[in-house]
Amino acid sequence: MYKSLIRPALFRFDPEKIHYFTFDFLKKFCRIPGAISFLKSKFQLNDPRLEREVFGLKFRNPVGLAAGFDKDAKLFKELSALGFGFIEVGTVTPKPQPGNEKKRIFRLKADQAIINRMGFNNEGVEAMVKRLKNNKDVLIGGNIGKNKVTPNDKAADDYLFSFEALFDHVNYFVVNVSSPNTPNLRELQDKEPLKKLLNILQERNLTKQKPKPILLKIAPDLTDEQLMDIIEIVEETRIAGLIATNTTISREGLKSEKKDETGGLSGKPLTRRSTEVIRFLSEKSGNAFPIIGVGGIHSAEDAIEKLEAGASLVQLYTGFIYEGPALIKQINEKILEKGM
DSSP: OIIIIIHHHHTTSOHHHHHHHHHHHHHHHTTSTTHHHHHHHHHOOOOGGGOEEETTEEESSSEEEOTTSSTTSSSHHHHHTTTOSEEEEEEEOSSOBOOSOSOOEEEEGGGTEEEEOOOSOBOOHHHHHHHHTTOSSOOEEEEEOOOTTSOGGGHHHHHHHHHHHHTTTOSEEEEEOOOTTSTTGGGGGSHHHHHHHHHHHHHHHTTSSSOOOEEEEEOTTOOHHHHHHHHHHHHHHTOOEEEEOOOBOOOTTOOSGGGGSSSEEEEGGGHHHHHHHHHHHHHHHTSOSOEEEESOOOSHHHHHHHHHHTOSEEEESHHHHHHOTHHHHHHHHHHHHHTO
């Protein structure tokens, strides 16, 4: 029903406008008595065999929602009812910012992909904290970034600010230095700046009574040499793991007319590369740390490939938009079928 009726209707409208429309609709729908229970009965698959313990946290299933969908933690409860095992909110910055000029999201239907150049548009970390204070049972990851106006040599201050603000309200943190849509942000992926940033966060983290897992989200465009540096950095800084991968700046093999739009590409064209990165990191590190696999998961088989390549958990974004909420349950059913 979603792919034959709902998606064609949604795809007739501007991607960003329809995103907020569906957010508003789902929020209002879930206020109807019994609506949350209905969604859970239709989409959730509760089975103890799906539970995973990763970096000290217990996930009810290994399928999560990637950052970027619920930027301001406005819909995490409702999205959780669709069957996700965890929700990653953000990317959030210390101060509110509007992001880049519109139009900034483009569907590439022929490629089952999306290009976005949102630019960390969000209402700021304080607004997010207010919403997360009401969370009771959804496992939440907090994806943090820097404000556009903050120079790279002051970036650590931004990450620390959001880290402190969110510490009591999220289960794990993700350091986002791999978005292509904030000027010069990816320079923080270079070995020395990245090591410095992660060490600063870890030093603060270890002053806490119960430190939280810190993960790093990396781009799919890194070379093998850079990936080896990432492995070394994870080991040296002792962060909890990696998320592989963010969007790509590559446009190889695309067919759609809008392929030359500036921004990060997500969706089906990223399937193979993100899996390659996961496999490389897993094999070269000797499975030394957990990896959350994300990028081009449009089917249960895509998710299984990432798990077999070395991912401990997976996340959806563009595949969720193209395939609908049934994809979450399909992946969990396939995991059970394979006994993984």
